[in-house]
Structure formats: C-alpha cells, structure tokens
Amino acid sequence: MKQLTSFIQRKRESQPILLMTHVVYGYPTIPESLEIMEMLLKEGVELLEVQFPFSDPVADGPVITEACHVALEQKVTLNQCIEDISVLASTYPESRVLLMSYLNPLIQIGFDHLAEKLSPSISGMIIPDLPIDHKALATPLNDKEIPIIWIVTPGMEPSRIQKIADQAAGMLYCVSRAGVTGQTNSPIDSLESYLNSIRALTQLPLAVGFGISTREDIAMLENKADVAIVGSALLRAFHAGGIQQVKRSLLELKGSNA
Amino acid sequence: MRDDGYFGQYGGSYIPEILFNSQQQLLKEYRSAMADSAFIEQVQQEMQEYSGRPTPLTHCARLSAQIGGAQIYLKREDLNHSGAHKMNNVIGQGLLAKRMGKTRIIAETGAGQHGVASALVAARLGLECTVYMGAHDIERQYPNVFWMKQLGATVIPVTTGAATLKDALDEAMRDWSASYDDTYYLIGTSCGCAPYPEMVSGFQSVIGHEVKTQALKQFGQLPDKIYACVGGGSNACGIFMPFLEDSTELVGVEAGGRGPQVGDHACRFNTPQARFGIAQGFSTRFLQDDQGQLLPTHSISAGLDYVGVSPILADLADRGEVRMISATDEEVMTAFSQLAKNEGIIPALESSHAVAGGLREAATLSPDQHIVINLSGRGDKDLFNIARALNDQPFNTFLRTYLDEEENR
Numbered sequence: 326m327k328q329l330t331s332f333i334q335r336k337r338e339s340q341p342i343l344l345m346t347h348v349v350y351g352y353p354t355i356p357e358s359l360e361i362m363e364m365l366l367k368e369g370v371e372l373l374e375v376q377f378p379f380s381d382p383v384a385d386g387p388v389i390t391e392a393c394h395v396a397l398e399q400k401v402t403l404n405q406c407i408e409d410i411s412v413l414a415s416t417y418p419e420s421r422v423l424l425m426s427y428l429n430p431l432i433q434i435g436f437d438h439l440a441e442k443l444s445p446s447i448s449g450m451i452i453p454d455l456p457i458d459h460k461a462l463a464t465p466l467n468d469k470e471i472p473i474i475w476i477v478t479p480g481m482e483p484s485r486i487q488k489i490a491d492q493a494a495g496m497l498y499c500v501s502r503a504g505v506t507g508q509t510n511s512p513i514d515s516l517e518s519y520l521n522s523i524r525a526l527t528q529l530p531l532a533v534g535f536g537i538s539t540r541e542d543i544a545m546l547e548n549k550a551d552v553a554i555v556g557s558a559l560l561r562a563f564h565a566g567g568i569q570q571v572k573r574s575l576l577e578l579k580g581s582n583a
Numbered sequence: 584m585r586d587d588g589y590f591g592q593y594g595g596s597y598i599p600e601i602l603f604n605s606q607q608q609l610l611k612e613y614r615s616a617m618a619d620s621a622f623i624e625q626v627q628q629e630m631q632e633y634s635g636r637p638t639p640l641t642h643c644a645r646l647s648a649q650i651g652g653a654q655i656y657l658k659r660e661d662l663n664h665s666g667a668h669k670m671n672n673v674i675g676q677g678l679l680a681k682r683m684g685k686t687r688i689i690a691e692t693g694a695g696q697h698g699v700a701s702a703l704v705a706a707r708l709g710l711e712c713t714v715y716m717g718a719h720d721i722e723r724q725y726p727n728v729f730w731m732k733q734l735g736a737t738v739i740p741v742t743t744g745a746a747t748l749k750d751a752l753d754e755a756m757r758d759w760s761a762s763y764d765d766t767y768y769l770i771g772t773s774c775g776c777a778p779y780p781e782m783v784s785g786f787q788s789v790i791g792h793e794v795k796t797q798a799l800k801q802f803g804q805l806p807d808k809i810y811a812c813v814g815g816g817s818n819a820c821g822i823f824m825p826f827l828e829d830s831t832e833l834v835g836v837e838a839g840g841r842g843p844q845v846g847d848h849a850c851r852f853n854t855p856q857a858r859f860g861i862a863q864g865f866s867t868r869f870l871q872d873d874q875g876q877l878l879p880t881h882s883i884s885a886g887l888d889y890v891g892v893s894p895i896l897a898d899l900a901d902r903g904e905v906r907m908i909s910a911t912d913e914e915v916m917t918a919f920s921q922l923a924k925n926e927g928i929i930p931a932l933e934s935s936h937a938v939a940g941g942l943r944e945a946a947t948l949s950p951d952q953h954i955v956i957n958l959s960g961r962g963d964k965d966l967f968n969i970a971r972a973l974n975d976q977p978f979n980t981f982l983r984t985y986l987d988e989e990e991n992r
Contacts, residue, residue, distance in 0.1 A: 372715045380876040381749060381862050390743055390753075402874055428597060428861040433875030454597045454861070476600040477758040485603065500601055504761030 329448045329472055329495035332421055333530040333551055336371055341547035341582070344579060345372035345532060347425070349389060349558030350406045351396030359394070359409055361568055366417040367576055371411075372532075372552060374451065377426040378404045384453035386504075388557040403434050407442045414446040423474065425451035432462070440465035449474045449495045457489050474498050474532075480517055483526070490527035496552065499523060499533045520549050540580045585668035588777020591901055593894030596776035598864045602756075606776055607765035612683050613778050617785075622682065630673045630789060635706065636671075638755055638790075640797035640955065646925040646942075653948035653963045655941065657928065657958045658794050658822060667931065667960030668790060668818045669700035669771060675786035677704035680767035687711040687766045691755040693720055693748035693814065694933065695727025696885030696960055697771030702736035710767075712736040715745040720885045723777040727964050745879045746889040749890045752863055770910035771892040772815025780820075780894050787821025795825055800920070802953050810941035811957040812933050813907065814886050816893030818936065818959035824895075835896060836940035838882030839909035845872075849880040852900055852907035854855060860891075867894045883912040883972060884965070898918040910939035916972050918942055919962070931960035932968060 336343055346365050352358050365373055378393035378401060385393070387462075407424070414422040429454065431439055441467070443450070450466055463473055472495030477486050479502065490497065491552050501516060520531060533546050534554030538561075544577045545551040555578060562574035588594050596606055616622045630636040633897035639662065643655040660668035680688055688710050692698030698714040705712035714731055718740040721728050731738050744750035752775075759768040773783040791809075798806050809826060811819035813835040823833045840848035851857045851868045856878055869891045870878040882888040899905040910918070915932060918939035923929050930938055934957070941956040948954070962969060971980040 379862075380744065381753050383753050383863065384601070384760070386757065387743070394744055396683075397876055429869070429871065429877070430875035432859075432861060433871070454864070455600050456597065456600065456603065459595070459597065478601045480604055481600070482604070496820070503601060503763070504757070 327494070329421060331561060332448070333496060337530070338552055342543060342550060343371040343552045345374055345423075345534075345552050345554045346370045346559055346575065347374045347376060347554065349376045349378055349392040349396050349560070350410070350464060351399040351401040352392040353395055355401065355409070356430065357568070361563070362410070362413055364568060364572055365562060365575060366413060366420050368572065369420070370575070371420055373422045374554065374556070375406070375410050375422060377401070377403055377424065377430060379427040379430055382427060386557060388560045392560055403430055404442065407447070411446040414448075421448040423447065423449040423451060425453075427510055428452060428454050428462075435582055436463050436465040437549050440469040440471060443471050444469040445533070447471065451498060457492060476500060477523055479503060483522065486523055487526050490523070490529070493527065493529055495531050496530040497523065497527060497532050498554070500535045500548065501533050502536055504535065515547055516545075537580070543578060544580070588781070590780070590894045591898035592779055592859065593865075593867045593897045594777060595866055596864065597861050598776050599634055599760060601760045602763065605759065608683070610778050613679060613782055616679055616682055621719045622678065625678055626675050626786070628769060629678065630671060634670045635662065635796075635971065636789065636977070637793045638662045638927060639968070640794060640801055642801070643922075644925045646922065647945070647950075649921070650942055650945050651923055652945040653952040653954045654802070654950065655945055656798075656801075656806070656955045658790060658955055660790060660818065660959050661930065661934070661961035665696065665700045665703055666963060667696040667700065668787060668821060669697045669960075670703070670816060671789055671821065672783050672786045673697070673700040673704040673769060676767070676769045676782070677708050677710070680710060680769065681708050681960060682933040683767060685710070685760070685765055685767040687713070688769045689713045689715070689755050689758050689762070689766055690769045690771060691715045691748065691751035691802070692771060693717070693751070693889065694884065694931075695720065695724040695731070695964060696886060696931075698731050698736070698738070699727050699734070701769050701771070702731045702734035705736065706734050713758065714738050715741050715751040715758070717745070717751050718742045719746040719935045720748065720751070723885045723968060724964060726966065743973070747885070747888060749863065749877060749881070752892065756864065761974040772817040772889070773820045773895055774815045774863070774865060774867070774889070774891055782815050782866070784820035784824055784893070787817050788824045790818065790821040790957065791823060791825030794822060798953070798955065804953070805829050805831050806955040807948070807952045808834055808944065808954045809957065810834045810937045810954065812836050812887060812936040812959060813892060813896060814838070814889045814933065815891070816896045818957050820893055820895050822955075822957045823899070823905060833899075833905045834938045834940060834944070835905050835907045837907060838884060838887035838936060839911040839914070840881040840883070841912060846879045847881050848889070848909070849882045849888040850909050851897070853909070863891065865894055867891045868897045883915055883968065884936065886931070887936060909942050910936045910943075912972075914939040914943070919969065927976060928958070929956055929962040931962050
C-alpha cells in the first residue's frame with residue numbers, strides 16, 4: 326500500500342508537482358487508446374489513470390461520457406483491459422498505472438477476481454461511486470495491498486475527511502470544485518485553504534482533479550498539492566488533432582517540468 | 584426498510600462523494616418532515632385541493648362481463664391533476680424542497696408525465712424547474728414537452744447513450760453534483776439513492792390506502808388481486824405497500840416489448856439479462872450484459888423502459904410478496920382498445936400494461952372475485968404513439984393537412 330505513496334514522495338523531491346493523465350480504455354479504439362497511453366508514459370507522465378468504460382458514468386462530464394460510450398462499441402472487456410495495461414505498467418516502471426471504473430463492472434467480475442488480476446502491476450484503484458461507508462465490498466483489493474484512492478470534495482465536513490483520511494492509502498483524490506469532470510466553472514475560491522485543511526488531517530500525497538486543463542491551472546497547484554490530474558482536456562486535444570495534439574498538449578501542461 | 588436505506592440486498596446509497604452532504608441533508612430533512620404533522624397536513628391538503636384526491640375506484644361492469652371472469656375495478660390515478668399518479672409524489676417532494684429552502688428543482692423524465700408534474704408543482708410553489716429528458720423520448724412524447732415549456736420549465740434533451748430515461752437520470756445526477764447548494768433533485772420514481780425509494784413510495788402509498796377504504800365500501804372486502812405496471816415502480820409501490828400484510832395477491836406487469844431478445848423489452852424479472860447490480864446511486868436488479876454494462880431497453884411506452892427497478896419491488900419479488908409478469912406491446916394495444924371501447928376510459932400506454940396483465944388473469948377467475956388494476960395515467964399524452972400503433976391513416980392525413988396549413992399561413 327505504501328508503494329504508491331513512496332513513489333510520489335520520491336518524485337516530489339525533485340519536482341514541484343506531478344502529473345496524472347486520464348485515458349479511456351478503448352477510446353476511440355483499443356489499439357489507439359493503448360497508443361495514447363504508451364505515448365504518455367514515454368513522455369514521462371508520472372501517473373496514468375486508465376478508465377474502464379461504464380455505460381452510466383455519473384461522476385463524469387460530457388467529454389468522458391461520450392468517450393465511454395464510443396469505447397463500449399469496441400466490445401471492451403475488463404479482463405483484456407487489465408492485461409493490456411499490466412503490460413504497459415511493467416514496460417514503464419518509472420511511472421505508475423491506476424485503474425478507474427464504476428462499481429457495476431467491478432462487482433460483475435468480482436472483487437476477488439479483480440484483486441488477483443490486478444496484483445501486482447497496477448498501483449491503485451479509483452471507484453467514484455464507492456463511498457467509504459461501503460469499503461468492505463472491496464476488501465480483496467485491500468488484502469492484496471492495492472490501495473483504493475478515496476475522493477474528498479469541497480464542502481465535506483472535517484469529520485468525514487478525517488474518516489476517509491484514516492482509512493486511505495496511496496494518495497487522496499481531492500476534487501477541486503462541485504460538479505463532474507471536465508467542467509470549466511471556477512475552482513472554489515478557497516482552494517488553498519481547502520487543500521491545507523486536508524493536509525492537516527493526513528500525511529498522504531494530495532492529488533487534485535476536475536477541471537484542471539491548462540499549464541496555469543497546474544502552476545496554481547504547485548507546492549499546494551502533489552499531483553495534478555488532467556482528463557477531459559487531453560480528450561479534447563485528441564479530438565482537435567489526434568495523438569500528436571495530445572503530445573503537444575502534454576508537453577505544454579508539463580511546462581518547465583518537461 | 585432498514586435505517587440505512589436497504590430493502591433486503593437492494594437499495595442503499597452509492598453516489599459520488601460530491602453528493603454525500605446533499606444526500607445526508609435530504610435524509611435528515613425528510614425524516615424531520617415526516618415527523619411534523621403540519622407538513623403532512625400540508626401535503627394532504629395539496630393532494631385534495633390541487634390534485635383532486637381521492638381518486639375513484641371504478642367498477643368496469645361491461646368489461647368484466649366481456650372477459651367473463653372476476654369483477655374488474657380500476658383505481659383512477661388518471662383523474663389526478665396532470666393525468667397521472669406522478670402528482671402525488673411531486674406534491675410531497677416539492678413541498679419538501681420548499682421546506683429545505685431550495686429555489687430550483689431538477690427532474691428527469693421518461694414518458695414526460697413526471698416532467699409535467701414537476702413543472703406544475705414548481706410553477707405552483709414558485710420554484711425554477713429544469714427537466715432532463717432523453718432525446719429519443721422527446722420525439723415520442725412531444726406533447727408533454729410542449730406543456731412543460733408552457734409551464735415555464737427548461738427542458739434539456741439528453742443525447743448520450745440510448746437517449747432515454749436512464750441517460751436523463753445520469754444527466755440529472757451530474758447537474759445535482761454541481762448545483763446542490765440551491766437545487767433539489769426531484770426523482771420521479773421509487774429508485775435512486777436513499778431515501779428516494781422510501782420517500783417516493785411513501786408519498787404514493789396514498790393510492791393503496793384509498794383502495795383499501797374504497798374496496799371495503801364498494802364490494803365489502805379487500806381485492807383478491809391488484810395489478811400495477813412496473814417501470815421504475817412508483818405506482819406499483821404506491822398501490823401495493825398498504826396491502827403487504829393482507830391476503831391480496833400483488834402482481835406487477837413489466838414491459839414485454841417486442842419479445843425476449845436483448846434490447847426488445849424492459850423486464851427486470853424473469854429474464855436472463857436481469858440481475859443484481861449497482862448503478863445510478865443504488866443497488867437493484869438491472870438489465871445488463873456480462874461486463875456489467877447497462878443494456879438498452881424497449882417498450883411501446885416510454886414510461887416503462889427503465890433499465891432498473893425500484894429496490895423495494897426487487898426485494899418484495901425476491902420474498903414472494905409480489906409476482907412479476909409481463910405484457911407485450913401487442914397485448915398492450917389490445918387491452919387499450921378493450922378498455923376504451925367497453926368503458927369509455929382512455930388509459931396511458933404504461934397503465935395499459937397493467938390492464939393487459941389484469942384482463943389475462945381475470946378470465947381465469949370467478950365472477951365473485953374482485954381485482955383492482957391501477958390505472959396510473961390517462962392516454963392523452965400517447966395520442967401520437969397510439970395512432971401510429973393502430974396505423975390510423977386519417978390521423979396522418981389530419982397531421983399533414985394541419986402542417987400544410989401552418990406553413991401556408
């Protein structure tokens with residue numbers, strides 16, 4: 326469980342912030358999504374979040390939702406997804422690969438089977454519709470030391486942040502604003518104090534996502550958070566100019582870190 | 584129900600963390616409102632003075648004679664203001680939204696009846712209203728969209744996925760994630776995270792309570808069987824729940840659609856594609872593939888083709904308290920015509936499923952038995968679908984003439 330935490334801490338010694346990019350497995354096709362992932366890893370993103378698509382992704386905005394629906398037309402399977410990203414994870418040991426999906430595909434394959442398949446190449450699991458109160462569902466992941474990356478949000482009561490922080494491992498996923506992924510509404514006014522209030526309750530690295538799309542957004546998070554999460558912005562780049570545009574956007578996002 | 588919102592293995596709350604505070608606030612306010620006799624009186628008063636309750640229990644003498652079996656009674660939810668049972672729930676939740684100090688409501692709708700009911704109650708209570716509706720459903724149910732707009736609501740077409748109710752529900756949840764400070768999410772059926780299934784069923788159970796009183800008065804005993812159509816399940820929960828301790832058999836009728844193939848029906852019971860799942864904030868029986876992806880559905884009635892079902896009904900069916908059957912599109916149209924021509928009542932296509940199931944089984948019963956069919960809504964909104972299903976050419980000619988005249992005006 327501590328492996329992801331120590332990886333982030335080690336990288337952070339020389340960088341003001343790390344980058345986690347998000348890719349939908351199977352979008353626009355399985356080979357192309359793998360090509361995008363490989364390019365991102367080659368270009369040195371520290372963390373890669375791979376979303377296994379679900380038909381009803383309620384925490385995602387329109388860009389990722391549409392990508393999920395297109396990916397589902399490719400008849401993707403969770404087993405194949407795990408096999409494909411495990412190969413990538415082993416090929417690029419200087420980065421970490423995390424799997425993200427919603428509960429229903431996971432409970433259909435079964436958490437026991439999932440834990441067996443994921444171990445040990447995948448560094449964490451993000452499940453937006455799994456509340457901490459139901460974490461027992463995912464016990465097999467815990468048993469295999471695969472951390473579930475829990476989500477904290479603006480407006481959350483300190484007692485709930487504490488409850489989550491006490492049970493969390495790897496890092497905390499801090500949502501930067503109300504809403505779903507990819508929205509461009511302003512981040513909360515008090516982002517710094519929001520992050521500080523979480524920092525006061527945990528030693529875990531803080532990753533910040535939802536609506537992070539520009540170099541300026543990332544610069545604003547430097548030394549306040551440990552990881553910036555970019556999802557919809559890279560999908561929009563792909564729509565604008567394919568994989569080459571994703572690469573250009575990535576280099577831009579990394580800025581002085583490139 | 585347990586305190587944590589479970590009904591057996593179904594129900595619960597599986598929502599993105601961003602909605603946790605809102606869900607907890609709703610749970611607390613709902614419990615407080617239900618313990619407040621003034622609030623309950625206010626709901627009852629609106630149900631009587633605004634919606635027109637109690638609705639009658641109508642004996643169908645000619646239809647009963649034609650079928651040649653049990654005495655058939657209809658619970659006339661079609662006579663509610665707005666023409667459907669949906670009004671019972673929106674009155675309750677609308678008043679709760681006001682009590683919570685919210686200024687805006689959002690709703691999702693399939694057939695459009697819940698959208699119209701939400702728009703009506705929002706107008707009455709002075710709340711802003713946004714309704715999410717699948718683009719495919721908008722095509723099928725435009726008259727309801729028209730009325731929502733006249734009532735001042737904003738109707739947002741949802742084009743993602745199958746562009747039907749489940750996709751509208753996803754969009755409403757996304758809106759709620761961004762707007763919970765001032766917005767109340769008014770769910771139209773007894774699905775979703777806790778406390779929605781309990782709350783919607785609670786507001787709808789006025790239907791079953793009235794049936795109990797009316798049955799005893801009109802035929803001196805409780806009904807032998809009660810039939811209700813089952814999409815999300817709110818009208819079924821509403822009429823069934825007050826009878827759970829009685830000997831009355833409770834029968835749900837699902838949308839058998841065109842047949843048993845994937846994508847041709849919306850049966851969450853008795854089909855291989857339906858099994859336990861967790862999605863859209865709660866656990867229940869969902870139609871899904873082997874990868875856990877929710878499947879497309881079909882019904883002649885936009886209001887019944889939801890991919891999940893109320894966790895309350897899923898549990899009652901598991902426990903043998905409710906029996907689930909289905910009616911195909913074809914059977915539904917036959918039942919529609921039988922009721923219209925024999926009793927002068929035009930049922931909604933949703934309700935025609937319950938009529939189809941009830942008539943099928945009434946024929947096997949004796950004339951001294953009594954069945955009640957919940958007529959959840961009236962058929963005016965289905966004019967275009969019914970005309971299409973009946974291949975009514977004069978109606979098409981009328982539409983062409985009307986459009987030509989409009990263009991030349």
